[in-house]
Amino acid sequence: MLSQRLQPSNGLETASSLAVAGRKAYQIALQERLALATIAEQSGRAPYWFASNLLLVVDTYGSQAEMVVLLTREATNGLKLSDDMLSLVTPGSRDAIYGDLKISAEQFERYLKWARTVS
Numbered sequence: 001m002l003s004q005r006l007q008p009s010n011g012l013e014t015a016s017s018l019a020v021a022g023r024k025a026y027q028i029a030l031q032e033r034l035a036l037a038t039i040a041e042q043s044g045r046a047p048y049w050f051a052s053n054l055l056l057v058v059d060t061y062g063s064q065a066e067m068v069v070l071l072t073r074e075a076t077n078g079l080k081l082s083d084d085m086l087s088l089v090t091p092g093s094r095d096a097i098y099g100d101l102k103i104s105a106e107q108f109e110r111y112l113k114w115a116r117t118v119s
Contacts, residue, residue: 012102015061016102017086017102018102018103019101021054021103022048022049022051023050024108025051026047026049026050029050029115032116034115034116048085051081054108054111055076057111057114058108058111059071059104060103060107062088063098063099064097064099068100068102071098071101079097081101085101086100087101
């Protein structure tokens with residue numbers, strides 16, 4: 001299954017955008033002096049690195065054809081996070097395959113719990 005379509009009552013009404021979550025994760029990592037902050041800074045684009053990492057580690061969601069979908073690794077394979085961190089695109093293209101990328105508060109907390117274990 002490439003992606004799972006979700007019903008409107010999926011609890012994402014209060015979710016954060018992936019861009020905001022990436023910036024927030026970086027700020028928290030700096031404050032808590034997490035090892036991932038150093039790794040992210042080596043990329044030269046730490047908030048972007050965290051947003052990309054969130055896509056790999058926990059459940060994230062995006063919109064496709066006006067439907068919210070759970071983004072699986074299979075669905076995002078070969079796609080790149082756009083520079084503004086708002087959509088997933090095919091490398092070399094600006095056309096969004098998935099837009100309005102989001103992460104629930106629960107998944108964000110799950111990510112932070114995991115990030116605190118990385119040394």
